[in-house]
Amino acid sequence: MPVAKHSYEQVASQISELREKRDDLQTILESFEDIFKEQYETGQSFQPALTGLDFTSCKKKHFDGVPFINSKNVSITWERLDALAKKICDITRPLAESGESEVENFLKLLSESPERWHDAILTGILEDRSPLKELAESTHIGYDTLIFISTQSLTPFIEKYAERLREYIDGNVWLKGSCPVCGSEPLMGRLEEENGKRHLQCYLCRTNWEFARLECPFCDNNDLKKLRYFFDEDNKHHRVELCDQCKSYIKILDTREVGDRFSLVVENLATLPLDVIAKRDGFTRDTNRLFGL
Ligand SMILES: [Zn+2]
Ligand SMILES: [Zn+2]
Numbered sequence: 001m002p003v004a005k006h007s008y009e010q011v012a013s014q015i016s017e018l019r020e021k022r023d024d025l026q027t028i029l030e031s032f033e034d035i036f037k038e039q040y041e042t043g044q045s046f047q048p049a050l051t052g053l054d055f056t057s058c059k060k061k062h063f064d065g066v067p068f069i070n071s072k073n074v075s076i077t078w079e080r081l082d083a084l085a086k087k088i089c090d091i092t093r094p095l096a097e098s099g100e101s102e103v104e105n106f107l108k109l110l111s112e113s114p115e116r117w118h119d120a121i122l123t124g125i126l127e128d129r130s131p132l133k134e135l136a137e138s139t140h141i142g143y144d145t146l147i148f149i150s151t152q153s154l155t156p157f158i159e160k161y162a163e164r165l166r167e168y169i170d171g172n173v174w175l176k177g178s179c180p181v182c183g184s185e186p187l188m189g190r191l192e193e194e195n196g197k198r199h200l201q202c203y204l205c206r207t208n209w210e211f212a213r214l215e216c217p218f219c220d221n222n223d224l225k226k227l228r229y230f231f232d233e234d235n236k237h238h239r240v241e242l243c244d245q246c247k248s249y250i251k252i253l254d255t256r257e258v259g260d261r262f263s264l265v266v267e268n269l270a271t272l273p274l275d276v277i278a279k280r281d282g283f284t285r286d287t288n289r290l291f292g293l
Helices: 008-021 023-044 055-064 078-112 114-126 130-139 143-168 264-270 272-280
Strands: 186-191 198-202 208-211 227-232 235-243 249-254
Touching: 008 023, 008 264, 023 078, 023 143, 023 264, 023 272, 055 143, 078 114, 078 130, 078 143, 114 130, 114 143, 130 143, 186 208, 186 264, 227 272, 235 272, 249 264, 249 272, 264 272
Parallel strands: 186 249
Antiparallel strands: 186 198, 198 208, 227 235, 235 249
């Protein structure tokens, strides 16, 4: 069974607790506190159209290694998506620094021809990045900025679909490192308190699923000679697992040390200094690329 996700209230109190302790992350934490609030409110007002989903095909998709949702079987309320994207731009503009003109270019696109973004976003995020790559190039928005705004804006909508689909996940059948619901990469992982099993959490729809303990989620490498990890001596419950085969990394929270009260969306922010170390050592991630990290 997938791990129950943390409520918005838990996320909000975790982030405000963290703000009191971490001077080094003030601006980022403040921004994400606002982003999580806006995402929550957008999600609360969205009812997914389930008519496009064929629940009876979930089992077959699972066996075939295909995620439950795709760009064709979800529908988004575009006005709500646009409204959330505008708010995310306002919140992140002070952080964007050199990317400020990119944010302005995105807002220009949104007011002049939002349909160009709408045409690219579902395929671009759920299946193949090329429509968003092309859009970024032709509008001078910047690829990382466009991906960030697109994923953060889409999250509450896809999360609402995911809430209806998670019960169909079977950890004995789905053995992949990508999300069984939406096909996206994991944001982070956690080692479970009771049994030490590893669960990954999707960066887009925030679904949790079980994944092999000693295998790279990005390239399926399970050669132990090419897998290693490091941790911060002061925070041994946070570790970074590295794959020498594909040069990717994933951050892991060891809940056996600290219990299960921490949400990974906040832990991801608390551990940003670990991303800096991993990236300095030549490891990369497709997600987590904002703020020059
Ligand atoms: Zn997902
Ligand atoms: Zn790998």
